[in-house]
Amino acid sequence: MKKEFVVIGLGRFGGSICKELSDQGMEVMAIDQDEDRVNEFASIATHAVIADTTDETVLKNLGIRNFDHVIVAIGADIQASILTTLMLKEIGVKKVTVKAQNDYHAKVLHKIGADHVVHPERDMGRRIAHHIVSNNVLDYIELSDEYSIVEVAANETLIGNSIVDLNIRAKYGLNIVAIKRGSEMVISPQAYDVIEPNDILIVIGADSDIQRFEKKLSH
Numbered sequence: 387m388k389k390e391f392v393v394i395g396l397g398r399f400g401g402s403i404c405k406e407l408s409d410q411g412m413e414v415m416a417i418d419q420d421e422d423r424v425n426e427f428a429s430i431a432t433h434a435v436i437a438d439t440t441d442e443t444v445l446k447n448l449g450i451r452n453f454d455h456v457i458v459a460i461g462a463d464i465q466a467s468i469l470t471t472l473m474l475k476e477i478g479v480k481k482v483t484v485k486a487q488n489d490y491h492a493k494v495l496h497k498i499g500a501d502h503v504v505h506p507e508r509d510m511g512r513r514i515a516h517h518i519v520s521n522n523v524l525d526y527i528e529l530s531d532e533y534s535i536v537e538v539a540a541n542e543t544l545i546g547n548s549i550v551d552l553n554i555r556a557k558y559g560l561n562i563v564a565i566k567r568g569s570e571m572v573i574s575p576q577a578y579d580v581i582e583p584n585d586i587l588i589v590i591g592a593d594s595d596i597q598r599f600e601k602k603l604s605h
Protein backbone atom coordinates (compact mmCIF):
# COMPACT_ATOMS: atom_id res chain seq x y z
CA MET A 387 0.00 0.00 0.00
CA LYS A 388 1.21 3.49 -0.86
CA LYS A 389 2.17 5.64 2.13
CA GLU A 390 0.20 8.80 2.58
CA PHE A 391 1.81 12.04 3.73
CA VAL A 392 0.71 15.54 4.66
CA VAL A 393 3.06 18.50 4.24
CA ILE A 394 2.01 21.65 6.11
CA GLY A 395 3.77 24.85 5.02
CA LEU A 396 4.91 25.08 1.42
CA GLY A 397 7.98 27.30 1.76
CA ARG A 398 11.33 26.19 0.32
CA PHE A 399 11.71 23.33 2.82
CA GLY A 400 8.13 22.02 2.86
CA GLY A 401 7.84 22.60 -0.88
CA SER A 402 10.92 20.56 -1.62
CA ILE A 403 9.72 17.68 0.61
CA CYS A 404 6.37 17.76 -1.15
CA LYS A 405 7.96 17.64 -4.63
CA GLU A 406 10.35 14.84 -3.70
CA LEU A 407 7.64 12.67 -2.12
CA SER A 408 5.39 13.20 -5.14
CA ASP A 409 8.27 12.35 -7.52
CA GLN A 410 8.71 9.11 -5.58
CA GLY A 411 5.08 8.24 -6.27
CA MET A 412 3.76 8.91 -2.76
CA GLU A 413 0.31 10.31 -2.01
CA VAL A 414 0.78 13.81 -0.61
CA MET A 415 -1.70 16.30 0.75
CA ALA A 416 -0.09 19.77 0.63
CA ILE A 417 -1.48 22.44 2.95
CA ASP A 418 -0.71 26.13 3.27
CA GLN A 419 -2.73 29.16 4.36
CA ASP A 420 -1.39 31.11 1.40
CA GLU A 421 -3.46 30.63 -1.75
CA ASP A 422 -0.60 31.35 -4.18
CA ARG A 423 1.62 28.71 -2.58
CA VAL A 424 -1.19 26.17 -2.70
CA ASN A 425 -1.85 26.92 -6.38
CA GLU A 426 1.83 26.32 -7.11
CA PHE A 427 1.49 22.78 -5.71
CA ALA A 428 -1.91 21.94 -7.18
CA SER A 429 -0.39 19.95 -10.03
CA ILE A 430 2.39 18.41 -7.91
CA ALA A 431 0.63 17.08 -4.80
CA THR A 432 -2.27 14.61 -4.80
CA HIS A 433 -4.40 17.25 -3.05
CA ALA A 434 -3.50 20.86 -2.35
CA VAL A 435 -5.54 22.64 0.28
CA ILE A 436 -5.73 26.23 1.56
CA ALA A 437 -6.08 26.02 5.34
CA ASP A 438 -4.87 27.43 8.62
CA THR A 439 -3.66 24.37 10.53
CA THR A 440 -3.85 26.07 13.92
CA ASP A 441 -7.61 25.47 13.69
CA GLU A 442 -8.38 22.04 15.17
CA THR A 443 -11.69 21.69 13.29
CA VAL A 444 -9.82 22.18 10.01
CA LEU A 445 -7.41 19.36 10.88
CA LYS A 446 -10.25 17.04 11.84
CA ASN A 447 -12.32 17.85 8.73
CA LEU A 448 -9.33 17.12 6.50
CA GLY A 449 -9.09 13.63 8.04
CA ILE A 450 -5.42 14.15 8.88
CA ARG A 451 -5.56 11.46 11.56
CA ASN A 452 -5.65 8.81 8.82
CA PHE A 453 -2.35 9.80 7.20
CA ASP A 454 0.85 7.88 7.94
CA HIS A 455 3.14 10.82 8.46
CA VAL A 456 2.69 14.58 8.76
CA ILE A 457 5.54 17.03 8.12
CA VAL A 458 5.15 20.47 9.73
CA ALA A 459 7.31 22.85 7.71
CA ILE A 460 5.92 26.12 9.05
CA GLY A 461 8.89 28.44 9.42
CA ALA A 462 8.92 31.88 10.97
CA ASP A 463 5.62 31.56 12.83
CA ILE A 464 6.87 29.44 15.74
CA GLN A 465 3.57 29.74 17.57
CA ALA A 466 1.68 28.29 14.59
CA SER A 467 4.23 25.49 14.30
CA ILE A 468 3.85 24.56 17.99
CA LEU A 469 0.05 24.77 17.99
CA THR A 470 -0.22 22.69 14.82
CA THR A 471 2.14 20.02 16.21
CA LEU A 472 0.28 19.89 19.52
CA MET A 473 -3.05 19.38 17.80
CA LEU A 474 -1.73 16.78 15.38
CA LYS A 475 -0.49 14.69 18.32
CA GLU A 476 -3.74 15.29 20.23
CA ILE A 477 -5.89 14.01 17.39
CA GLY A 478 -3.70 10.92 17.23
CA VAL A 479 -1.38 11.32 14.22
CA LYS A 480 1.22 8.57 14.64
CA LYS A 481 4.25 10.23 13.10
CA VAL A 482 4.91 13.96 13.09
CA THR A 483 8.15 15.50 11.81
CA VAL A 484 8.64 19.20 12.50
CA LYS A 485 11.12 21.78 11.27
CA ALA A 486 12.61 23.76 14.18
CA GLN A 487 13.77 27.35 13.84
CA ASN A 488 16.10 27.22 16.86
CA ASP A 489 17.04 25.10 19.90
CA TYR A 490 14.27 26.50 22.12
CA HIS A 491 11.68 25.74 19.50
CA ALA A 492 13.10 22.20 19.20
CA LYS A 493 12.90 21.68 22.97
CA VAL A 494 9.24 22.64 23.06
CA LEU A 495 8.49 20.42 20.06
CA HIS A 496 10.06 17.41 21.78
CA LYS A 497 8.09 18.13 24.96
CA ILE A 498 4.75 18.24 23.16
CA GLY A 499 5.37 14.92 21.45
CA ALA A 500 6.89 15.66 18.02
CA ASP A 501 8.36 12.35 16.85
CA HIS A 502 11.18 13.86 14.85
CA VAL A 503 12.54 17.38 14.95
CA VAL A 504 14.77 18.61 12.13
CA HIS A 505 16.99 21.70 11.87
CA PRO A 506 17.69 21.91 8.13
CA GLU A 507 19.59 25.23 8.12
CA ARG A 508 21.74 24.36 11.14
CA ASP A 509 22.50 20.84 9.88
CA MET A 510 23.32 21.99 6.38
CA GLY A 511 25.58 24.71 7.84
CA ARG A 512 27.46 22.09 9.85
CA ARG A 513 27.80 19.76 6.87
CA ILE A 514 29.17 22.52 4.72
CA ALA A 515 31.60 23.62 7.47
CA HIS A 516 32.97 20.07 7.72
CA HIS A 517 33.37 19.93 3.98
CA ILE A 518 35.17 23.28 4.01
CA VAL A 519 37.58 22.16 6.75
CA SER A 520 38.39 18.99 4.86
CA ASN A 521 37.51 18.53 1.19
CA ASN A 522 37.46 14.81 1.83
CA VAL A 523 34.45 15.04 4.10
CA LEU A 524 31.50 14.56 1.77
CA ASP A 525 28.74 14.39 4.32
CA TYR A 526 28.20 14.71 8.02
CA ILE A 527 25.19 13.45 9.95
CA GLU A 528 24.72 14.25 13.60
CA LEU A 529 23.47 11.26 15.63
CA SER A 530 23.35 12.97 19.02
CA ASP A 531 25.03 15.93 20.74
CA GLU A 532 28.32 14.00 20.83
CA TYR A 533 28.26 11.39 18.08
CA SER A 534 28.13 11.66 14.31
CA ILE A 535 28.62 9.76 11.08
CA VAL A 536 30.87 11.15 8.35
CA GLU A 537 31.38 10.13 4.76
CA VAL A 538 35.02 10.53 3.85
CA ALA A 539 36.50 10.23 0.36
CA ALA A 540 39.66 8.11 0.38
CA ASN A 541 42.80 10.19 -0.27
CA GLU A 542 46.52 9.40 -0.43
CA THR A 543 46.66 9.07 3.38
CA LEU A 544 44.18 6.18 3.19
CA ILE A 545 44.46 4.52 -0.24
CA GLY A 546 46.44 1.27 -0.34
CA ASN A 547 46.20 0.73 3.40
CA SER A 548 44.18 -2.02 5.03
CA ILE A 549 41.81 -1.25 7.86
CA VAL A 550 44.27 -2.86 10.27
CA ASP A 551 47.14 -0.73 8.88
CA LEU A 552 45.17 2.44 9.39
CA ASN A 553 44.24 1.38 12.91
CA ILE A 554 41.60 4.10 13.06
CA ARG A 555 39.84 2.45 15.97
CA ALA A 556 42.91 2.51 18.23
CA LYS A 557 44.27 5.87 17.02
CA TYR A 558 41.02 7.84 16.87
CA GLY A 559 38.37 5.69 18.60
CA LEU A 560 36.42 5.63 15.32
CA ASN A 561 34.78 2.75 13.49
CA ILE A 562 34.53 2.29 9.73
CA VAL A 563 31.02 0.90 9.40
CA ALA A 564 30.96 0.60 5.62
CA ILE A 565 32.84 1.42 2.43
CA LYS A 566 31.02 2.65 -0.68
CA ARG A 567 32.86 1.27 -3.68
CA GLY A 568 31.16 2.38 -6.91
CA SER A 569 27.68 0.90 -6.80
CA GLU A 570 28.77 -1.68 -4.19
CA MET A 571 28.59 -1.31 -0.45
CA VAL A 572 31.07 -3.20 1.76
CA ILE A 573 29.28 -3.42 5.09
CA SER A 574 31.45 -3.90 8.23
CA PRO A 575 34.75 -4.12 6.32
CA GLN A 576 37.22 -6.67 7.63
CA ALA A 577 40.65 -5.93 9.09
CA TYR A 578 42.46 -6.91 5.86
CA ASP A 579 40.17 -5.02 3.44
CA VAL A 580 42.33 -2.52 1.56
CA ILE A 581 41.14 1.03 0.78
CA GLU A 582 40.93 1.60 -2.97
CA PRO A 583 40.97 4.85 -4.98
CA ASN A 584 37.47 6.39 -5.17
CA ASP A 585 36.31 4.52 -2.04
CA ILE A 586 34.08 6.43 0.32
CA LEU A 587 34.42 5.48 3.99
CA ILE A 588 31.47 5.75 6.33
CA VAL A 589 32.87 6.42 9.75
CA ILE A 590 31.07 6.65 13.09
CA GLY A 591 32.35 8.08 16.36
CA ALA A 592 32.55 10.94 18.84
CA ASP A 593 32.68 14.44 17.33
CA SER A 594 36.04 15.27 18.93
CA ASP A 595 37.57 12.08 17.49
CA ILE A 596 36.05 12.77 14.07
CA GLN A 597 37.57 16.25 14.13
CA ARG A 598 41.06 14.84 14.88
CA PHE A 599 40.64 12.39 12.01
CA GLU A 600 39.43 15.11 9.60
CA LYS A 601 42.46 17.26 10.47
CA LYS A 602 44.78 14.35 9.82
CA LEU A 603 43.18 13.82 6.40
CA SER A 604 43.58 17.44 5.37
CA HIS A 605 47.37 17.38 5.96
Ligand code: ATP
Nearest residue numbers: 395396397398399418419420438439460461462466
Ligand atom coordinates in the same frame (compact mmCIF):
# COMPACT_ATOMS: atom_id res chain seq x y z
P1 ATP B 1 11.45 28.04 4.12
O1 ATP B 1 12.79 28.36 4.69
O2 ATP B 1 11.13 26.59 4.07
O3 ATP B 1 11.11 28.76 2.83
P2 ATP B 1 10.38 29.78 6.03
O4 ATP B 1 11.20 29.47 7.25
O5 ATP B 1 10.62 31.03 5.25
O6 ATP B 1 10.38 28.53 5.14
P3 ATP B 1 7.69 30.52 6.18
O7 ATP B 1 7.66 31.05 4.78
O8 ATP B 1 7.57 31.44 7.32
O9 ATP B 1 8.90 29.64 6.43
O10 ATP B 1 6.56 29.39 6.33
C1 ATP B 1 6.45 28.34 5.45
C2 ATP B 1 5.01 28.25 4.96
O11 ATP B 1 4.15 27.94 6.07
C3 ATP B 1 4.48 29.56 4.36
O12 ATP B 1 4.11 29.31 3.02
C4 ATP B 1 3.30 29.91 5.25
O13 ATP B 1 2.22 30.44 4.48
C5 ATP B 1 2.92 28.57 5.86
N1 ATP B 1 2.20 28.74 7.12
C6 ATP B 1 2.53 29.51 8.17
N2 ATP B 1 1.62 29.42 9.15
C7 ATP B 1 0.68 28.54 8.71
C8 ATP B 1 -0.54 28.02 9.27
N3 ATP B 1 -0.97 28.35 10.48
N4 ATP B 1 -1.25 27.15 8.52
C9 ATP B 1 -0.84 26.79 7.28
N5 ATP B 1 0.28 27.25 6.72
C10 ATP B 1 1.05 28.11 7.41
